[in-house]
Structures are given as C-alpha cells and as structure tokens.
Amino acid sequence: MYLKSVIKEGLRLHPPLPLQISRQTTENCTIEEYHIPANTMVFVHAKMIGRDPKCWENPNEFFPDRFSNSSVDYNGNHYEFLPFGVGRRGCPGMNFAVQVIELALANLLYCFDWELPHGVKREDLDMKEAVGLTVQKKVHLCLAATPENLVRTIQILVWIMLKLT
Numbered sequence: 478m479y480l481k482s483v484i485k486e487g488l489r490l491h492p493p494l495p496l497q498i499s500r501q502t503t504e505n506c507t508i509e510e511y512h513i514p515a516n517t518m519v520f521v522h523a524k525m526i527g528r529d530p531k532c533w534e535n536p537n538e539f540f541p542d543r544f545s546n547s548s549v550d551y552n553g554n555h556y557e558f559l560p561f562g563v564g565r566r567g568c569p570g571m572n573f574a575v576q577v578i579e580l581a582l583a584n585l586l587y588c589f590d591w592e593l594p595h596g597v598k599r600e601d602l603d604m605k606e607a608v609g610l611t612v613q614k615k616v617h618l619c620l621a622a623t624p625e626n627l628v629r630t631i632q633i634l635v636w637i638m639l640k641l642t
C-alpha cells in the first residue's frame with residue numbers, strides 16, 4: 478500500500494507530462510475572475526496543480542503518507558491530481574502504466590539493497606528537472622545496487638527475457 482502512495486507522490490511532484498496536451502474551448506466561459514473566450518487554446522499545467530498550496534499541505538514536500546488515508550486516485554475525479562490527464566482524451570495507457578511501475582519498482586526493491594555511492598549524501602541529491610516536453614532529471618540519479626535475493630533476481634531476469642522474446 479505504501480509503495481502505491483510513494484508512486485502517487487512521485488507523480489504528483491514530477492508528472493512526466495507537466496504541461497498537458499492543449500485543448501480548444503468551444504464556448505465563452507468564466508472561471509473565477511478569468512474570462513476565456515471561445516476558440517482559445519488552453520493548457521492544463523498538471524505540475525503546478527499538483528503543487529498548489531490551496532489543495533496540498535506543504536506542497537513541495539515529498540510525503541507519500543498524504544495519500545495513505547485518502548481517496549485521491551488517478552481516475553480523473555480528483556482535479557488536484559492529474560498526472561494522466563482527464564476526460565475523453567485522458568491517457569488510455571494509465572492502468573497499464575501504473576501496473577508496470579508498481580511491478581518494476583516492487584521487484585527492484587525486493588531484489589536489491591539500494592545505497593548511495595560512496596561519498597554521496599542524501600542532501601546532495603538534486604531533484605531538478607531538465608526543460609522539455611516530458612520530464613527528465615537534470616542530474617542523473619546514481620545508486621549502488623547489491624543483489625539481496627540472488628535466486629529471485631535471476632527468476633525475474635529470466636521472466637523479463639521470456640516476455641521480451
């Protein structure tokens with residue numbers, strides 16, 4: 478359960494598509510004090526929404542537990558959390574993507590012990606994003622992986638190879 482919250486928190490702070498695919502309005506509308514005429518191109522900024530202090534407490538803090546007792550999910554019913562977009566043109570790969578991320582991450586954590594390489598401290602980690610249409614880390618994350626469960630690791634590698642062939 479906690480792993481699911483960690484993934485959600487990662488996608489809240491760093492949605493892979495921060496500025497989502499544009500839409501064009503079909504009629505005039507007013508949202509609070511903003512008047513948006515028909516035929517205007519609008520963008521949903523998922524990253525800024527995910528860090529909006531009106532919706533999230535300490536929005537810039539990585540705190541997976543905020544999802545633990547919450548109904549906030551990817552399904553687009555919670556407009557404060559939109560890593561996969563929403564509506565008819567929302568991401569059709571959402572369920573597949575979430576399952577793959579959960580499976581991959583769970584196996585990486587199960588099979589290996591993860592440590593920062595010698596001399597690197599937690600506070601040295603740089604989470605800045607490079608500029609681009611999709612998000613990438615500006616500075617690569619380097620970790621040292623030690624196999625924790627060799628038999629299980631081999632089983633998983635064989636499983637992945639069978640899936641790929």
Ligand code: HEM
Nearest residue numbers: 493494497498560561562563566567568569570571573574
């Ligand atoms: C972490 C993984 C992924 C994220 C965060 C993501 C996010 C998104 C977002 C934000 C959109 C735009 C939605 C909108 O404008 O409302 C989108 C569209 C789309 N995604 Fe994904 N996606 C992911 C993985 C995938 C995968 C695995 C597939 C296919 C297997 C996929 C296929 C598509 C397609 C085809 C569209 C265009 C849909 C349309 O325009 O009607 N995505 N995705």
